[in-house]
Amino acid sequence: MASSSALIALLVVLGCAAAASAASFTVGDSQGWAIGPNYAxxxxxxxFMAGDTLVFNYGSQAHTVTEVTKKEYDACSSTANGENSGTTTKTLTAGDHYYICTIGTHCANGMKLAITVADSSSGTTPAAPAPPGASTPPTAPSSPTPSSAPARLHAVPVLAAVAGVLVKLALF
Ligand SMILES: [Cu+2]
Known part of the structure; x- marks a missing residue:
């Protein structure tokens, strides 16, 4: 009996860890998707990891969230259909992703976001590409392990230790 309850506890712990691993990012944080914030x-x-989500908050009809190619991103020009409901959620897949607002000169005025999404099964976390013409100084670390990466990984050894204790308790 003891061993089965320990195993159940272990599964619950691991299940919670898996559910917590997908992150949600609010683009621009409290400023949302608008003219003003520097999205670089x-x-x-x-x-950004595959399976994470981006949430764009903006005034309905005031802006669009349009996923574009790098060429369109660089040119701030796209004929693709964007979303303009006011809240747009994108679930990320691995690779480079480019988003612009296609209304007026909003993109040229800064409504453009470029991100690189890492495959969740790989350990690599490439930095987001710096858009050409961005006025921000190159403060992003060039090392392949940005400071935010270890925070995600700290949970794993802790869980392993907890699992080890639970198994020992079950056996003795
Ligand atoms: Cu706009």
Whole structure:
């Protein structure tokens, strides 16, 4: 009996760890998706993993969230259909992603976001690409392990230790 309850506890702990691993990022934080924030600065230092979500908050109809190619991102020009409901959530897949607002000159005025999403099964966490013309100084670390990465990984040894204790309790 003891061993089965320990195993159940272990599964619950591991299940919680898995659920907590997908992060949600609010683009621009409290400023949302608007003219004003520097999204290169916002993205720098963040680690985006496949399965994480981006949440864009903005005034309905006032802006669009349009995923574009790098070429369109660089040119601030796209004929793609964006979303303009006011709240747009994107679930990330591995690779580079580019988002712009296609209304007026909003993109040229800063409504453009470029991120690099790491595959959740790999240990690599490449930094977000710096958009050309960005006025921010290159403060992003060039090392492959940004400071935010270890925080995610700290939970693993702790869970392993907890699991080890539970198994020992079950056996003795
Ligand atoms: Cu806009």
């Amino acid at each position: 600065t916002w993205a720098s230092g963040k680690t």
